[in-house]
Amino acid sequence: MPSRNGYFGEFGGRYVAEVLRRPLEELEEAFHRFYPDPAFQSELERLRVEYIGRPTPVLRAHRASEELGGANIYVKLEGLANTGAHKINNAMGQALLARMMGKTRIIAETGAGQHGVATAAACARLGLPCRVYMGEVDVRRQRPNVFLMELFGAEVVPVTSGTRTLKDAVNEALRDWAASWENTHYLLGSALGPAPFPDMVREFQSVIGREVREQLRDVKLDAILACVGGGSNAIGLFSAFVDEDVRLIGVEAGGRGPQLGENAVRMTQAGRVGIVQGYKSYFILDDDGQVERTHSVSAGLDYAGIGPELAFLGKSGRVEFQSVTDQETLDALKFFARTEGIVFALESAHAGAAAIRLAPHLPRKANILVNMSGRGDKDIFITAKALQPQQWRDFLLSEAASISEAEKHHG
Numbered sequence: 300m301p302s303r304n305g306y307f308g309e310f311g312g313r314y315v316a317e318v319l320r321r322p323l324e325e326l327e328e329a330f331h332r333f334y335p336d337p338a339f340q341s342e343l344e345r346l347r348v349e350y351i352g353r354p355t356p357v358l359r360a361h362r363a364s365e366e367l368g369g370a371n372i373y374v375k376l377e378g379l380a381n382t383g384a385h386k387i388n389n390a391m392g393q394a395l396l397a398r399m400m401g402k403t404r405i406i407a408e409t410g411a412g413q414h415g416v417a418t419a420a421a422c423a424r425l426g427l428p429c430r431v432y433m434g435e436v437d438v439r440r441q442r443p444n445v446f447l448m449e450l451f452g453a454e455v456v457p458v459t460s461g462t463r464t465l466k467d468a469v470n471e472a473l474r475d476w477a478a479s480w481e482n483t484h485y486l487l488g489s490a491l492g493p494a495p496f497p498d499m500v501r502e503f504q505s506v507i508g509r510e511v512r513e514q515l516r517d518v519k520l521d522a523i524l525a526c527v528g529g530g531s532n533a534i535g536l537f538s539a540f541v542d543e544d545v546r547l548i549g550v551e552a553g554g555r556g557p558q559l560g561e562n563a564v565r566m567t568q569a570g571r572v573g574i575v576q577g578y579k580s581y582f583i584l585d586d587d588g589q590v591e592r593t594h595s596v597s598a599g600l601d602y603a604g605i606g607p608e609l610a611f612l613g614k615s616g617r618v619e620f621q622s623v624t625d626q627e628t629l630d631a632l633k634f635f636a637r638t639e640g641i642v643f644a645l646e647s648a649h650a651g652a653a654a655i656r657l658a659p660h661l662p663r664k665a666n667i668l669v670n671m672s673g674r675g676d677k678d679i680f681i682t683a684k685a686l687q688p689q690q691w692r693d694f695l696l697s698e699a700a701s702i703s704e705a706e707k708h709h710g
């Protein structure tokens with residue numbers, strides 16, 4: 300599975316400015332040296348058990364399967380990991396690697412804030428100072444995650460250049476790293492970017508797939524589904540099954556519909572091969588080759604690019620790609636909450652929606668597994684607004700009033 304010199308077929312590579320070659324080479328060497336080291340592995344395993352809460356369970360979704368009337372559905376409850384999603388697996392792996400490399404400072408980029416929260420938490424646990432670059436627009440939109448990052452002791456730096464969103468935060472983090480790499484590790488959040496990040500992030504997320512194999516060793520799986528933003532939860536799960544006889548299905552954000560700018564479907568629709576932010580893959584680009592605007596109800600799936608390994612596995616046909624809309628996603632979230640008492644993150648609910656679509660077409664003896672990459676607590680400001688707008692508005696207004704009231708009393 301590892302890349303050949305950083306390439307997965309034609310995808311991947313390391314298309315970076317000269318100033319970033321040394322830090323990336325150093326990181327690659329360190330990863331190959333420390334990752335196989337039993338001391339590194341045992342420390343990481345201890346953190347997985349004591350801190351992350353691994354292994355995360357696999358739930359046999361009896362009531363959901365019964366109601367849909369087809370295949371048995373299993374759900375990997377990755378959202379029960381500490382901080383609420385799979386992102387902590389990668390954040391902790393890289394933070395530990397950075398500490399072993401003697402780095403004394405961590406920087407990261409974040410869009411919606413989920414990767415920033417995971418990184419800030421891992422750094423708090425390991426006692427490493429952490430700075431997170433975040434577009435000014437996102438800082439305003441994602442206040443709950445900014446609050447959590449700061450609670451974990453991270454410094455959140457609002458980026459005011461360009462569109463003041465994720466793309467600009469990445470550029471700012473890279474600028475910092477080019478000047479600071481001798482003591483600083485850049486902790487990238489998904490299985491993308493220049494080599495060695497795609498290989499490294501897959502390895503840190505591969506614990507998801509290994510656990511599922513072990514947990515379902517007596518079950519013959521017919522299909523495995525995961526949502527795909529950058530691709531880290533999907534590749535981490537799929538990597539254990541690539542050589543097996545099982546359908547692997549990646550689910551992208553169909554957003555509000557098929558028009559350019561209304562979704563984040565790179566593999567079955569608008570995607571074009573390009574080189575953006577250090578790697579070659581499919582991206583949503585306009586006619587001038589510029590990165591196009593995207594949309595998804597889930598902030599973690601609206602990225603314009605996809606990790607190079609999934610691009611390769613998609614092009615070769617090993618991984619199938621589907622997309623589901625914002626509306627199907629919200630319906631899936633409600634369905635699993637009602638039938639199983641679990642609330643999917645909006646990202647993960649895309650995979651849940653694809654499972655709802657697939658299960659009735661399969662025989663009762665078939666088995667499918669869907670990755671709940673995260674839990675939905677973080678999305679309450681979006682889901683409650685969408686599902687109960689009036690009650691939610693009243694609640695927020697009364698909260699705001701109670702803050703004003705308290706300010707009056709305390710000056």
Ligand SMILES: *Cc1c(COP(=O)(O)O)cnc(C)c1O
Pocket residue numbers: 384385386413414488489490526527528529530531532533599600644646647672673674
């Ligand atoms: C960030 C995020 C994703 C998307 O990222 P991948 O790298 O594609 O896994 C999916 N699910 C959740 C819960 C996330 O926070």
